[in-house]
Amino acid sequence: MLETDVLVAGAGPAGLLLAAELALAGVRTTIVERHPSRPPYCRGFTLNSRSLDLLARRGLAEGLIAEGHRVPHAPVTGLPGPLPLTDAATDHPFSLGIPQTRVEEVLERWAADLGVEILRGHELRSFTQSPESVSSVVHNGQFGRTVSARFLVGCDGGRSTVRKQAGIGFPGVDARWYALLGDVECELPYGVSTGPDGRTVFAIPRPGYVRIVVHEDDPPADKYAPVPLERLQAQVDAVLGQHVELREPRWLTRFGDAARLAAHYREGRVLLAGDAAHIHPPAGAIGVNVALDDAFNLGWKLAATVHGTAPEGLLDTYHAERHAAGARILANTQAQVALEEAGDAPWADLMRRIAAHPAGNRALAEIITGLDACYEPGGHPWLGRLAPDVPLVVSSTETHLAALLHPGRPVLLDLTGSFAAWSAAVEVVTASSPSTSDIDAVLLRPDGHVAWVGTPGSGDDGLAEAVHRWIGDAGPPALPLGGVPESSLSAG
Ligand SMILES: Cc1cc2nc3c(=O)[nH]c(=O)nc-3n(C[C@H](O)[C@H](O)[C@H](O)COP(=O)(O)OP(=O)(O)OC[C@H]3O[C@@H](n4cnc5c(N)ncnc54)[C@H](O)[C@@H]3O)c2cc1C
Structure with missing residues (x-):
């Protein structure tokens, strides 16, 4: 039997940042992560301006920026050109190319330095909640143990066990299409290669390999079925109308354009953050960023609740603020896919013209990155927004x-x-x-x-x-002994 204040399921970006935020506020926090170590492949490669602004509020952005690659525009799908960030309301008018795995390493070190207990190779299997606590069963492959916590947060990804067992609905739409992704070696030129019938294969340069993305003609009944190299090879050859050898596969998977949003981000003492709360089409490279945004919003509210200093209703503002943000992410990623598929439809032409206009460019860049987040619309221009780093x-x-x-x-x-x-x-x-x-x-x-x-x-x-x-009439919780560990303030 293990006791903790908050049990976090999942050591992805959401779980690691949330746990660190809780520990920073003096809350005993334990993460259970199903995998014994971080996977050898890397999913995302982008931190956007909004994430950099948030990470800078904890002194974590500078080190990451020093080792990443700056691009002066926001990732976007469906527009003919990039979306410059020149005039956007941000302290970081650029996107940062950096592997998600490296961001996770930095966050994991930050969390560990702050005293978070991270149990890798431990899967959360089930839980029950009472008015006072949540009792979870975690399994390390050999035996199970019970973890008693005051709160449980599911940061356990799109197929979240926590969300399902909490009975939280996940309304939305199924994928209409799937694409195959392969991290391989091959001689395809970087960028888009177009086959004889106009279909395309993307080849994206990655450190030491190439990421191939191609639409799948006939997805299997089980979308989670493994993708053999032969399947990716056959699809690439069929689209290009010629054989281009794919070698040394590092990671083969498929993804689709499903979009779903948890009906509630909180069910009693159980909360959701990151992909566990929302899945969306892969447009705008937003997944890691919105996971970090959720964690940043939830951490201090949950910490104050655990300490008993939170004003009434504070924890529920997490759902109010981030569920609305999640709905906007779903809408704007779906809109980007629709724009990509729209061809020369009049509305798509209109959108492209708006994007080319300086004011439209700025609005789209802020919407797509989440820089437009404002939790108290109206009033002074700063109210409800992230205060600029003046x-x-x-x-x-x-x-x-x-x-x-x-x-x-x-x-x-x-x-x-x-x-x-x-x-x-x-x-x-x-x-x-x-x-x-x-x-x-x-x-x-x-x-x-x-x-x-x-x-x-x-x-x-x-x-x-x-x-x-x-903040509440009791004031903020006391600073934990030792405060912020200086060693965590750089990403090096
Ligand atoms: C091919 C691809 C490319 C992408 N590119 C980008 C990009 O460029 N930019 C971007 O921002 N996003 C990108 N994303 C999305 C991004 O990877 C995710 O949105 C992000 O990882 C979500 O973070 P998370 O912490 O919510 O969940 P995850 O990173 O999925 O972490 C969940 C963790 O929970 C663990 N877990 C699951 N169930 C349990 C359980 N029962 N018990 C214990 N542990 C459990 C999992 O092992 C996992 O480690 C990409 C995704 C894919 C698939």
């Missing part, structure tokens, strides 16, 4: 807004020196900022989203309500 001077030292959030706690950023009396309710940081003359103070949630903005002449109107709503 430069600050604190006690004569130059710093920047994101650095204030590294400990993962709420902050009242006081730019006029008149909010010191609020220090009983929230940590107040008095600073000057050369770039924010229309703002007196900002209440920052631990995820960097703005809960309240004070403007000249408005005093602290509405601040008490915002503190009551997002």
Whole structure:
């Protein structure tokens, strides 16, 4: 029998970041991961601007950026050209090419440094929940053990055991098509190769190999059936009308354009994040990014709930905010696929013209990356959005807004020196900022989203309500002993 505060099922991007966020807030957290080690293949290769903005709020972006490859546009499907990020509302106007496996390594180290227990080779098989706790059975292939936790979070991917056993519906649409993917060696030129009847094969350069993607003519009855090299070879040859030898397969799989969204992200003491909560067509390279976004939103809310300091309803704002975000991701990935399939339909022509217009370009780039996330629409332009990483001077030292959030706690950023009396309710940081003359103070949630903005002449109107709503009258939980381990702040 193992006891913990939060049991996280799955050590993908969602599970690792969530566990680290919980541990940063002093919550005992255990991850169980079915696989004994990280798979040898890599699925995603992109962190988008939104993820980089979020990771920068914990000091984790810089190291990743130093070792990745910057591309000044957002990944998008269905448009003739790239989608520049030049004018987008982000501190990182570029996408970062970096293997998902490397991001997971960095997050795993961050989580382990913060004290997360990671049990690899342990599969969550079943659970029951009571009003006080969740009792889970995990199995390491030889024997099972019971884990008692106050909360269970399913970060266990698209086929989530947690989601199914919690009885959470997964409405949406089945795949209309499947594509085969093979990480192989071959002599195909990079990019798109078109066969005699207009069908295509994609060859994407990857470190030391080539990723081949080709639509599958006749998917098997079991979409999860293994893909033999012969099947991929036959499909590539059929599309190209000639034999192009594929060698040294590293990973062979298939994917489709199914889109499904969990009906609820919370069922009592059980929550969902990442692919467990949503699957969508592979457009815009968004999967890792939305998984990180969910984890970032959930971590501090669940931590405050475990500590007993959360205002009433705080944990339910996770569903309210991220289910809506998930629905938008499904819609925009489906729209990108529709755009790709639309040919010269008039609406597709209109969309392409909008994308070519600077304002349309900016809107599409922000929508597709999730940079448009705003949890409190209306009011001041900063309200509800991720606060920009503006430069600050604190006690004569130059710093920047994101650095204030590294400990993962709420902050009242006081730019006029008149909010010191609020220090009983929230940590107040008095600073000057050369770039924010229309703002007196900002209440920052631990995820960097703005809960309240004070403007000249408005005093602290509405601040008490915002503190009551997002932080609670007991104040934020105490910082765990040791605080943020400096060793985790670089990705090297
Ligand atoms: C071919 C391909 C290319 C992709 N390219 C990109 C890209 O370029 N950019 C991008 O952002 N996204 C990309 N994605 C999507 C991305 O990989 C996923 O969206 C992302 O990994 C989701 O993270 P997650 O943590 O929610 O789930 P996962 O990464 O799937 O992690 C879930 C984990 O849970 C474990 N698990 C499952 N069941 C159990 C259980 N019962 N008990 C314990 N552990 C369990 C699994 O072993 C797994 O490690 C791609 C996906 C594919 C298939």
